[in-house]
Amino acid sequence: MIDVVLPCLNEAAALPAVLAGLPDGYRAIVADNGSTDGSGDVARAHGAHVVAVPQRGFGAAAHAGLLAATSDVVCFADADGSFDLTQLPRVADPVLARHADLVLGRRRPRTAAAWPAHARLANAVLAWRMRSNLRVAIHDLGPMRAARRDALLALNLRDRRFGYPLEMIVAAARAGWHVGEVDVDYAPRAEGTRSKVTGTVLGTARAVRDMSKVLAR
Template sequence: MVDIILPCLNEAAALPLVLTGLPTGYRAIVADNGSTDDSVAVARAFGAEVVHVPQRGFGAAVHAGLEAATADVVCIVDADGSFDLRDLPRVVEPVVAGQADLMLGRRTPGPGAWPWHAQQANRLLAWWLRGELDVDIHDLGPMRAARRTELLGLGLRDRRFGYPLEMIVAAARAGWRIAEVPVAYAPRAEGTKSKVTGTVLGTARTVRDMTKVLAG
């Protein structure tokens, strides 16, 4: 069994598509970050475990999901319907086989899936990781997999949008084998709105949080 942590804030429109796409042997944990729509009810109706996370922030939601998980190997995936969860085994299998410690899904975007400002910010951060930490990746990869105990052992402290970058930086400094594999990336499910990089302001906020990680 593999646990999938789905950080969630008002994703009721996307969750049916996401949760019906789970491969066999995967269990969904929806880390709800204070949704005001029907996200919690929808998640439960489709068989997901729900963890309530009162502290706002992407990192807070993922961390709470990690603490609730019980599987040896865990995944982290956006709950907005932009990923095809049938790609999960390609990200998970190198971790299960002991070939990688942290696997990232390198996004292959379809039309309209990835705003230009978000792509530019991601490209710059990946360039920094390659140059400063010798991590051969090209995307910070919102779909990722690792072993739960080892992830918690990294002691990640960011609870906002710097969390994904902090994970890679900490893993690299700990000597982890980090790799990536291409995965499909589509526009968000209709009726949902990005809290991270869907707007220039959202991208700027994310870059701000990630810059704090680099400065630390």
């Protein structure tokens, strides 16, 4: 069994289809970060293990899900319907085979609307900084990803906001991990859900601010 951590804030409209896409042998851990739309109840009704995370912040939810996981290899993905979870083996299999320590899903948008220009540009700049500063050959920060649970915990990640995904890559690179990248499909968010990051310029700016603080440390 492979645990899949799904940080969640008001994703009730997306969760049924998201959870239906889990491949055999994968278990969803929905880290509910204070949803007010019944996301936790929806997740439970569709077979997910739900962890209530009162501390607000994407990183707080992601890390709480990691702590709740019990599998050797753990995956992460967004809960908004933008990823096809049937593709989780693309990121998990290289880790299971020990061909890589951390694998990121490089987003390949299905439509132009899937990834707004401002968010794509910010991601490209951060990925370029990773290649330049840490010699990590990635082109996307890859919200869909996989690594071994005990190794992730040993990285001692501290960020509890939007810098958490980047901190994971930075800490892995500094620890000498082999970081890999595979293509995954990227679709528009499920109808009836609202982006906390890429949907607005302000949200993207906040994420870049949090991530820049990680790079500055």
